Amino acid sequence: MSGDLRELYQEVILDHSKRPRNFGALPQSNRRAEGYNPLCGDRITVYMLVEDGVVAAVAFEGAGCAICTASASMMTQALVGKTEAEVEGLFRGFHALVTEETALNADTSKLGKLSVFAGVREFPIRVKCATLPWHTMRAALENQAAPVTTE
Amino acid sequence: MSPLAVVEKDRRGPSAYDVEAVRRDFPILSRMVHGKPLVYLDNAATTQKPQCVIDAVSRYYREENSNIHRGVHYLSEVATEAYEAARIKVQRFLNAPLFCEIIYVRGATEAINLVVSSYGRTHVGAGDEVIISAIEHHSNIVPWQMLCEEKGARLRVIPVNDRGELMLEEYEKLFNPRTKFVSLVHVSNALGTVNPVKEMIDTAHRHGAPVLVDGAQAAPHLPVDVQELDCDFYVFSGHKVYGPTGVGALYGKASLLKDMPPYMGGGDMIRSVSFEKTTYNDLPHRFEAGTPNIAGGIGLGAAIDYVTALGPERIAAHEHDLLVYGTERLSEIPGLRLIGTAREKAGVLSFTLEGIHPHDIGTILDREGIAVRTGHHCAMPVMERFGVPATARASLGLYNTRQEIDALVAGLHRVIRVFS
Numbered sequence: 001m002s003g004d005l006r007e008l009y010q011e012v013i014l015d016h017s018k019r020p021r022n023f024g025a026l027p028q029s030n031r032r033a034e035g036y037n038p039l040c041g042d043r044i045t046v047y048m049l050v051e052d053g054v055v056a057a058v059a060f061e062g063a064g065c066a067i068c069t070a071s072a073s074m075m076t077q078a079l080v081g082k083t084e085a086e087v088e089g090l091f092r093g094f095h096a097l098v099t100e101e102t103a104l105n106a107d108t109s110k111l112g113k114l115s116v117f118a119g120v121r122e123f124p125i126r127v128k129c130a131t132l133p134w135h136t137m138r139a140a141l142e143n144q145a146a147p148v149t150t151e
Numbered sequence: 152m153s154p155l156a157v158v159e160k161d162r163r164g165p166s167a168y169d170v171e172a173v174r175r176d177f178p179i180l181s182r183m184v185h186g187k188p189l190v191y192l193d194n195a196a197t198t199q200k201p202q203c204v205i206d207a208v209s210r211y212y213r214e215e216n217s218n219i220h221r222g223v224h225y226l227s228e229v230a231t232e233a234y235e236a237a238r239i240k241v242q243r244f245l246n247a248p249l250f251c252e253i254i255y256v257r258g259a260t261e262a263i264n265l266v267v268s269s270y271g272r273t274h275v276g277a278g279d280e281v282i283i284s285a286i287e288h289h290s291n292i293v294p295w296q297m298l299c300e301e302k303g304a305r306l307r308v309i310p311v312n313d314r315g316e317l318m319l320e321e322y323e324k325l326f327n328p329r330t331k332f333v334s335l336v337h338v339s340n341a342l343g344t345v346n347p348v349k350e351m352i353d354t355a356h357r358h359g360a361p362v363l364v365d366g367a368q369a370a371p372h373l374p375v376d377v378q379e380l381d382c383d384f385y386v387f388s389g390h391k392v393y394g395p396t397g398v399g400a401l402y403g404k405a406s407l408l409k410d411m412p413p414y415m416g417g418g419d420m421i422r423s424v425s426f427e428k429t430t431y432n433d434l435p436h437r438f439e440a441g442t443p444n445i446a447g448g449i450g451l452g453a454a455i456d457y458v459t460a461l462g463p464e465r466i467a468a469h470e471h472d473l474l475v476y477g478t479e480r481l482s483e484i485p486g487l488r489l490i491g492t493a494r495e496k497a498g499v500l501s502f503t504l505e506g507i508h509p510h511d512i513g514t515i516l517d518r519e520g521i522a523v524r525t526g527h528h529c530a531m532p533v534m535e536r537f538g539v540p541a542t543a544r545a546s547l548g549l550y551n552t553r554q555e556i557d558a559l560v561a562g563l564h565r566v567i568r569v570f571s
Binding site: 002004005008009014018038039040041042043063064065066067068123126129 | 185186511514515526531534539541570
């Protein structure tokens with residue numbers, strides 16, 4: 001496998017895509033939104049339980065490519081216990097990580113495990129796969145009815 | 152060619168041609184992608200262009216550029232002649248009886264929209280019905296849907312079986328006195344199914360309905376004869392028959408075209424204009440408002456010359472051989488499911504790999520220099536019917552080789568290794 005493919009499909013990403021964490025509906029959720037990229041066929045639903053402005057639980061379900069699924073899975077782990085403001089910070093940091101050449105700024109330094117997605121930057125058409133769960137999550141926070149798309 | 156070479160060629164039968172020599176006609180095929188030789192298997196999306204097409208377009212701009220049907224000057228005359236000569240090449244390519252039955256358009260999509268807007272709006276009214284099939288490209292669904300919405304008409308859909316073949320007994324049952332039109336794809340872009348259009352046209356005609364055949368995927372792969380088919384309209388895109396983008400053709404029977412209202416108004420489609428009354432030009436110009444894609448038309452003519460010289464029968468035979476080989480090789484791959492297994496099929500290998508999303512397949516193959524398409528192929532109802540969100544699709548052209556199929560198979564094994 002070439003270097004940038006190895007960067008894209010890192011072990012952690014493959015592991016999350018094959019065994020997504022927090023996969024399934026979240027019956028007690030009070031926020032929810034759908035994301036759909038019809039061109040590639042990625043479709044996910046993000047469920048959140050937000051209590052006193054803090055994310056108490058997150059889950060997702062749907063069908064997508066490895067990048068989309070792993071991104072959703074790792075996102076659900078990263079968000080628990082975060083305030084809405086912190087979630088917004090992570091969203092911006094993640095977005096910068098996968099889209100900007102010089103993403104080594106203060107925001108992305110807080111991303112922790114999520115920084116494995118830096119390899120997506122070399123695959124511009126896959127950026128929409130990695131960001132779909134995050135945009136859907138943001139829409140869920142607002143309980144947005146219309147499905148989100150990143151295409 | 153030396154006499155010996157001729158003998159050698161004949162010995163291989165009418166289906167064979169020297170594919171390596173053919174490949175040398177296409178400059179792009181010798182380039183590298185991600186450090187690997189390009190394996191171009193996305194011909195259903197668009198085909199590569201032979202040097203003669205590139206030269207024809209370039210020569211037009213270098214030596215002949217001028218507007219057509221207008222000037223009395225030398226260049227305008229030369230350009231008009233070249234553009235109209237290309238129309239006659241299209242006419243012969245489709246075996247249309249008259250050159251005025253060939254209307255230049257931007258592509259198959261525009262041709263369908265022209266027929267919907269002009270013929271459809273005149274002949275389809277409230278409560279009427281239009282028949283299409285379950286395996287149409289969006290371009291042969293959406294324009295009819297828009298018409299039906301506007302007129303209060305109803306769209307009826309011929310169902311498809313699990314192999315990807317249209318269910319002809321169900322087709323026959325869709326007809327009733329309100330059936331005003333049938334619009335059918337000749338070869339499915341997502342599945343490769345070759346529809347029995349001749350038989351289906353006969354059925355429609357027995358019920359008094361005219362038929363449009365969407366030949367976007369057929370014209371590059373099969374010999375097309377509109378008189379033998381007896382279709383009322385036939386459409387195709389130049390860029391899928393090794394010609395430039397932005398040009399294509401609509402064939403229509405003159406008996407229908409002559410009574411159809413114009414599609415767009417403007418220059419070239421008129422005979423005379425005053426503020427009181429405009430009289431329209433004759434066929435085919437009546438449907439060709441504005442300065443057309445002149446270079447595109449000339450390039451399309453060169454592409455047709457190329458395909459004709461190689462021989463549509465030989466191209467079909469070459470691609471069929473590759474399809475059979477590709478079907479065998481892909482079937483050996485564990486977890487691979489072919490979507491579209493019609494008995495009559497053109498060079499499309501649409502598939503899924505168990506547990507691996509087509510998008511990931513496409514990305515990994517791309518880094519091997521292999522170009523395939525992934526996604527819904529502008530045929531979302533087909534994806535729905537086969538219960539998949541998307542497929543990966545390798546589609547064949549006249550220059551593909553067995554070695555390229557082998558490269559695809561090796562690439563797919565690599566994909567499986569990454570995800571195992």
